[in-house]
Amino acid sequence: MEFRDLKTQYQKYKQEIDSAIIEVLTKANYIGGKEVKELEAQLASYVGVKHCITCANGTDALNLVMMAWNIKEGDAIFVPDFTFFSTGEIVSFRGATPVFVDVDRKTFNIDTTKLEKAIIRTIEEGKLAPKAIIPVDLFGLPANFEEIERIAKKYNLLVLEDGAQGFGGNINGKMACSFGNAATTSFFPAKPLGCYGDGGAIFTNNDELAELLKSLKIHGKGDDKYDNVRIGVNSRLDTIQAAILKVKLSAFINHELEDVNRVFRLYNERLDGIVEIPFIPEGYYSSFAQYTIKLKSNEQRDALQAKLKENGIPSMIYYIKPMHRQGAFSYLDFDDKDFEVTNELCDTVLSLPMHPYLIEEDIEKVCNIINDFIKLQPIY
Structure with a gap:
């Protein structure tokens, strides 16, 4: 995959x-x-x-x-x-x-x-x-x-x-x-x-x-x-x-944008209530560069990523370190408390396979592994 x-x-x-x-x-x-x-x-x-x-x-x-x-x-x-x-x-x-x-x-x-x-x-x-x-x-x-x-x-x-x-x-x-x-x-x-x-x-x-x-x-x-x-x-x-x-622009306009939103809906149907799924405000439409879920803790996120990898499913963490903690910006003064949300997201987000050519069988496989994982380890 x-x-x-x-x-x-x-x-x-x-x-x-x-x-x-x-x-x-x-x-x-x-x-x-x-x-x-x-x-x-x-x-x-x-x-x-x-x-x-x-x-x-x-x-x-x-x-x-x-x-x-x-x-x-x-x-x-x-x-x-x-x-x-x-x-x-x-x-x-x-x-x-x-x-x-x-x-x-x-x-x-x-x-x-x-x-x-x-x-x-x-x-x-x-x-x-x-x-x-x-x-x-x-x-x-x-x-x-x-x-x-x-x-x-x-x-x-x-x-x-x-x-x-x-x-x-x-x-x-x-x-x-x-x-x-x-x-x-x-x-x-x-x-x-x-x-x-x-x-x-x-x-x-x-x-x-x-x-x-x-x-x-x-x-x-x-x-x-x-x-x-x-x-x-x-x-x-x-x-x-x-x-x-x-x-590629022609393909993007003709079907890819619609297809990636189809994948988004299929993921949501299977993961809603299992993990925290992407939120799209009313009137907004996403091109889904990534489909990103939130877990309850850093430990749970990392354990799930490892479980997905065991089953041949790639995933990515965007972003593991916030901007204010990057070494290149160490010369700037920051109060870490001003970035509570970003700090939490860096510890809990995980992006799943997402593209217009993702078939329903693969979506089902990803979601089943996540569902089984959460059922076995519901509390962190």
């Missing part, structure tokens, strides 16, 4: 993917080929924004927006504590200070009440200038953008949606990667929409920001690549990856 089954996906679309790659190889237009522009147009249309700017990876996508917004030393950027390292890393990379915020226990996303308190506390301390919020669409579920955007407007902050895991999700039909002042996603192979290497994209409705990002991602170019008008980076999505993504 695969945790994220890229092998079955490739076999299903092998002819289309191979043909797309061969066309790029035949034309030998590996950088900046027509497939890149075509993909950007398709992605922008799907998300419902004016501009999509592809780049080399999801971390670069975040960093490019930080560069475009001139985020610098002395700035405070508010980031959820329960997320992948890069969301906070790109803040420190620019010399700014990440201010970590605890998350909502049910949704895993940034707690908006605690977010506003963190902003007020930062303003009152007067050491840093609040500049932006980076909400993360964790495990495929969009963050609470209605409240986040209200708070951002109140305190004159920018919002950068980190949709690395959220691509395909929506809130009442408004797509993930269309919220805030800009949004990013990742095409890492295991993401909801992944390529066969690294890749990323930025989404925005702001014309000036889009033009600036196009310059920054190619060495700060002006009218051509030998006219450099600012300091930039080298961060481009190559044509082969774009060609692959065009095929």
Whole structure:
């Protein structure tokens, strides 16, 4: 059983993917080929924004927006504590200070009440200038953008949606990667929409920001690549990856997103009342980058993971260490009590196999093992 089954996906679309790659190889237009522009147009249309700017990876996508917004030393950027390292890393990379915020226990996303308190506390301390919020669409579920955007407007902050895991999700039909002042996603192979290497994209409705990002991602170019008008980076999505993504985007829209939600419902039917299952608020739709359950303790979680492994079932722990405990951020001052939810989640969450090609027989096997395990060891 695969945790994220890229092998079955490739076999299903092998002819289309191979043909797309061969066309790029035949034309030998590996950088900046027509497939890149075509993909950007398709992605922008799907998300419902004016501009999509592809780049080399999801971390670069975040960093490019930080560069475009001139985020610098002395700035405070508010980031959820329960997320992948890069969301906070790109803040420190620019010399700014990440201010970590605890998350909502049910949704895993940034707690908006605690977010506003963190902003007020930062303003009152007067050491840093609040500049932006980076909400993360964790495990495929969009963050609470209605409240986040209200708070951002109140305190004159920018919002950068980190949709690395959220691509395909929506809130009442408004797509993930269309919220805030800009949004990013990742095409890492295991993401909801992944390529066969690294890749990323930025989404925005702001014309000036889009033009600036196009310059920054190619060495700060002006009218051509030998006219450099600012300091930039080298961060481009190559044509082969774009060609692959065009095929996979079609599959994603046509059935994969619906199929992964079918898997979500089948899991829920079998695990509800056995373990704590994912919570999807009314009006929200998740792309389920992961299907994540909660156990009662660290000991129970680790024992269940071992039992699944004994039966050939892969599982993952996202994330075993909160952001505020990462060694790279040891120079920052924190009160561990401010992160009670994140600390608990790091000890109790477990992600099960989740992908559009998961068959019901495998779902049944996973759930039966979990059910039997909980019945034998109900109390920790």
